[in-house]
Each structure stands twice: as structure tokens, then as C-alpha cells.
Amino acid sequence: MIPTFAPTSQALAALAVLAGLIATPALAQNFPITPGQRSTAEQVAQAGVPLSELAPNAPEEYTVKRGDTLWGISGLFLTRPWRWPELWGMNMEEVSNPHRIYPGQQLVLEKSDGRARLRMRQLADGEQPSETIRVSPRARVELLADTALPTLKTHLIEPFLSEPVIVDEQALLKAPRIVAAGDSRVLITRGDRAYARGAAATPLKQQVAGRSDEYRVFREAKPLKDPQTRAILGYEAQYLGKASLVRDETIEATATDGKKGAVVPATIDILSAKEEMRVGDRLLPVPPREFQSYVPHAPAGPMTGTIVSVYGDAVSVAGQNQVVVINKGTADGVQNGHVLAILKDGERRIDKSQAGERTAMKLPDERNGLLMVFRPFEKLSYALILEINDTVKVGDRVENPR
Numbered sequence: 246m247i248p249t250f251a252p253t254s255q256a257l258a259a260l261a262v263l264a265g266l267i268a269t270p271a272l273a274q275n276f277p278i279t280p281g282q283r284s285t286a287e288q289v290a291q292a293g294v295p296l297s298e299l300a301p302n303a304p305e306e307y308t309v310k311r312g313d314t315l316w317g318i319s320g321l322f323l324t325r326p327w328r329w330p331e332l333w334g335m336n337m338e339e340v341s342n343p344h345r346i347y348p349g350q351q352l353v354l355e356k357s358d359g360r361a362r363l364r365m366r367q368l369a370d371g372e373q374p375s376e377t378i379r380v381s382p383r384a385r386v387e388l389l390a391d392t393a394l395p396t397l398k399t400h401l402i403e404p405f406l407s408e409p410v411i412v413d414e415q416a417l418l419k420a421p422r423i424v425a426a427g428d429s430r431v432l433i434t435r436g437d438r439a440y441a442r443g444a445a446a447t448p449l450k451q452q453v454a455g456r457s458d459e460y461r462v463f464r465e466a467k468p469l470k471d472p473q474t475r476a477i478l479g480y481e482a483q484y485l486g487k488a489s490l491v492r493d494e495t496i497e498a499t500a501t502d503g504k505k506g507a508v509v510p511a512t513i514d515i516l517s518a519k520e521e522m523r524v525g526d527r528l529l530p531v532p533p534r535e536f537q538s539y540v541p542h543a544p545a546g547p548m549t550g551t552i553v554s555v556y557g558d559a560v561s562v563a564g565q566n567q568v569v570v571i572n573k574g575t576a577d578g579v580q581n582g583h584v585l586a587i588l589k590d591g592e593r594r595i596d597k598s599q600a601g602e603r604t605a606m607k608l609p610d611e612r613n614g615l616l617m618v619f620r621p622f623e624k625l626s627y628a629l630i631l632e633i634n635d636t637v638k639v640g641d642r643v644e645n646p647r
Contacts, residue, residue, distance in 0.1 A: 294361050300324050303354060306366065311348045316541055316617075316631065322354065322363065327541040327584035327615070327646055402568070402619045402629055410463065410529065411479040411570075411622045417466050420527040421449045424510050432521040435486070440510035441494075441528055448494040449511035449528075458490045460513070460528040469625060471572050472551050472640045478572055478624040481554065485526060486518035540582045541617055548573065548585065549644045552637060553625065562636040566629065569616065571643055574624045581619060585628070585643040589613040589635060610642060 303322045320326035351366035421443040426433045433439050443449035451458050466480030490513055497506035515522065550573040555563040563569050573579050591608035614633035618626045630637060 294323075296356060296359055296361055298323055298325075298328070299354075299361055303361075305354050307352045307354075309348050309350045309352065313348070318352075319541070322352075325646065327543055327617075402627075410461075410482050410484070411469070411625050412466060412482055412529075414466060414468075414480045417463065417480065417482055417527055417529075419444055420463075420529055421460075421511075422528070423462070423513075423522060423524050423526045425524060432523055433515055433518075434521050435515050435518040437515045439488070439513050439515065439522070441488075441490075441513050442508065442510050443494060449490065450493040451490055459516070459531040460488045460490065461531055462486050462488055462515075462522055463527050463529060465525075469553050469570060472553060478553065479622060481570070482527070482529075483520075485520045485522050487516040487531065488513040488528060489516055541584045542582055543646050544578065544580075544583050544585070546578070547645060548577070548579075548583075549642065550577075550585070552587075552639055552641045552643065555637070555639060556627070562638045563630055564636055565614075565631070565633045567637075569628055569630065569637065571616075571618070571626050571628055572624070573643075574622045574626050576623050579618055579621045579626050581621065583618040584631075584646055585616055585618070586612050586646040587614045587616055587630070587633070587637055588642040588644060589637075590641055612647075613637065613641065615646060616643065 300321060300323055307318070307321060309318070316326055319328070353364050353366045355362045355364060421441050423433070423439050423441050425440040427438040427440075430437065441449055462485040463482035464485060466482040468477045469479050469481055470477055490511060492512035494511035495509045497509055513528070550571045552569050553572045554570040556568040556570065571585070588610040589612075591610045593605065593607050596602070596604040596606050613635055614637070615631045616628040617631055618628045620627040628643075
């Protein structure tokens with residue numbers, strides 16, 4: 246008989262141990278809980294939240310399903326989904342980590358004395374959960390991080406964790422570059438072989454400390470300017486594909502006539518191509534994969550910014566689930582998971598309501614949706630549009646959600 250287990254954290258932990266996987270502190274650090282979030286959650290855990298903070302149609306019970314996200318579940322229960330720490334705090338004793346919510350768990354909403362609390366429903370003896378994990382008699386490996394609910398649909402942002410990159414212009418100019426293609430090709434694509442060189446002082450070699458043998462290929466970076474000051478805040482490099490370094494860059498042996506040996510470029514194979522590559526395109530190491538989770542939360546202090554770019558070629562406006570760049574970054578205190586309200590820039594019109602008068606006026610900025618930062622750099626950040634009423638364009642403002 247094949248045993249059936251409820252997909253609880255204990256069962257999954259047991260599977261991990263059987264597979265020889267131990268959750269290490271280093272892995273846990275990739276799922277951050279800020280002191281502010283923990284403090285808020287601890288307060289709420291004692292008192293619950295006011296009923297006024299609940300969503301109008303908050304369910305009395307909810308069974309977590311595959312495909313759910315923390316953002317979606319918090320939106321079921323709370324009027325402001327970014328206040329996930331409060332939802333977690335309502336059940337701190339049973340949900341010790343907000344990144345450890347699994348399919349099959351049942352959430353029950355309790356209301357009393359004008360307050361609300363959320364707890365995990367305990368199964369009665371012999372009761373089976375609505376969703377189970379069947380363990381067949383074969384070896385398998387399943388990371389805990391892969392089964393816990395993500396904050397949002399990961400496929401929307403995963404490409405942006407490795408594809409576009411904001412760099413200093415000089416850093417990209419110093420990066421290794423493609424110098425030639427095989428068979429005198431002009432354009433290079435998946436499956437082709439090409440040749441590359443590093444800077445004179447740092448030739449392109451395999452297994453150098455801190456460097457991967459897989460590279461991302463980029464084209465010249467475009468400047469991202471602040472819409473108001475026109476100052477350049479960074480450069481966004483265009484992602485083209487991936488390459489693997491298969492042979493080091495070397496120097497040809499000195500010829501018998503005493504002439505200095507020529508440079509022999511490194512050999513690379515193109516693993517994937519989003520666009521065709523050419524001589525002059527640059528190589529940057531593929532970053533290590535990180536298991537990141539984004540707890541949605543408002544910035545601790547006041548924050549205002551502006552959308553400086555909509556990601557994508559020749560794209561001037563953005564809709565839901567698209568990525569934009571804002572002019573705030575880690576230097577301004579921006580963190581992964583920060584939720585900001587989008588404000589649509591008010592139109593400029595002429596007041597013609599009074600006979601004989603023509604007064605210039607600007608209509609108030611109106612809230613247009615929400616976005617969440619998922620990849621901050623020093624002065625700029627990538628953010629995903631979570632909710633939207635109308636299209637978003639460069640120049641629209643962002644600020645703390647209310």
C-alpha cells in the first residue's frame with residue numbers, strides 16, 4: 246500500500262531528511278523577515294486585527310491550493326494585501342515562518358470582540374486533507390523552498406532576475422567581449438561557436454575564483470535618466486542570451502623568428518539566444534541561483550519616486566504583470582518586497598468655466614494601481630505591476646500605499 250501524507254511542513258521536512266537534505270541557516274537567510282515585520286506580527290498575534298481591516302468577502306475558511314500565492318491569499322483576507330505581516334501575525338504560533346505555507350493547509354478566520362485572528366485548522370483523527378502528497382517507492386529529491394507558496398507568480402519575474410541588468414557603463418565596457426565568430430559568421434545564435442577576449446590585465450579563463458564558466462551576453466547599455474532632473478541614474482544592458490566558456494584565452498608561443506606570439510581568444514559556445522549576437526557584445530558571469538521570497542510590505546518611512554522606464558523594446562506604456570524601473574534603489578532604502586502605489590499624472594487643462602478667464606490648471610494625480618519591487622540596485626529598481634486600473638507610463642509617480 247502506498248502511504249499518503251498531508252503536505253505539512255513536518256512531512257516535507259521528513260522527506261527532505263530522507264533525501265539527505267538539511268535546511269541550513271544559509272538557505273534560511275534567503276527568506277528574510279525584517280525586525281519591523283516581526284514586531285508588527287508579534288503585536289497582531291496578541292490582539293488580532295480590527296474587523297475593518299478585513300476584506301469585505303473574507304472567507305470563514307480557506308484551503309490553500311497549488312498555484313496560490315501569498316499575495317493572493319492575503320488579498321482574500323485583508324483590504325490591503327501588502328500587509329501580509331499582519332496576516333502572518335494572526336497565526337504566529339502555528340505559522341512560524343510566512344514563507345512556509347503549503348498546499349492542503351486549511352486557514353480558519355475567527356472573529357470576536359471586534360477583532361479577527363487566523364489559525365490553522367487541525368485535522369480530526371482519521372480525517373484526510375483535501376490535497377495530499379503520495380510517496381511512491383522510489384528515490385526523489387524535493388527542496389522545501391520549491392513547495393512553499395511564493396509571494397507572487399514566479400514566472401513573471403524569474404527572467405528579470407538574470408536577464409536585464411543595471412550596470413555602471415564602465416563596468417560593462419571592461420567586461421569580456423565577443424571578438425569573432427566561427428565560419429566568418431556576422432550574426433551568432435544558439436548552437437554556434439564564437440571567440441571572446443577579456444581585458445588585457447584579466448584574460449578570459451576558466452575556473453577563476455568568484456567567476457562562473459557560464460556567461461550572459463549583453464549589448465551596449467542604454468542610459469536610464471530621471472524624468473525630472475535628467476540625471477543618468479544607471480545603464481540598462483540588453484540581454485541577448487547565454488554562453489559557456491569552453492577554452493581559455495591564451496598567448497601563442499613565441500615564434501622562432503623572435504616575434505611576439507599573437508593572442509588566442511577564448512572559445513565560447515552559445516547555449517541560448519533571445520536575439521542574435523555579434524562581435525562587440527559583452528559577457529557577464531551568470532549569477533548564482535538564489536531562493537528568494539518577497540514578503541510584500543510598505544516602506545517603513547515616506548517614499549516617493551518616479552517610473553523611469555518600461556521594460557521592453559519600443560514599449561512606452563505598461564499594464565498588469567509588466568515590469569518597470571523606478572528611480573529609487575538601495576541607496577534610498579528600497580528593499581525586495583516593497584509595495585508602492587502608482588499615481589497617474591493628472592492632466593493639464595485650461596479652466597474655461599468663468600467667462601473671460603483662461604486659467605491653466607493641473608488635475609490631481611489619481612491612484613492607478615500597485616507595484617512591488619523585486620530587484621533593487623543602488624539608484625534604480627525593477628518592480629512588477631500587481632494591480633492596475635489604467636496603463637502606466639514613464640513619468641508616473643509612486644509613493645507609499647495608503
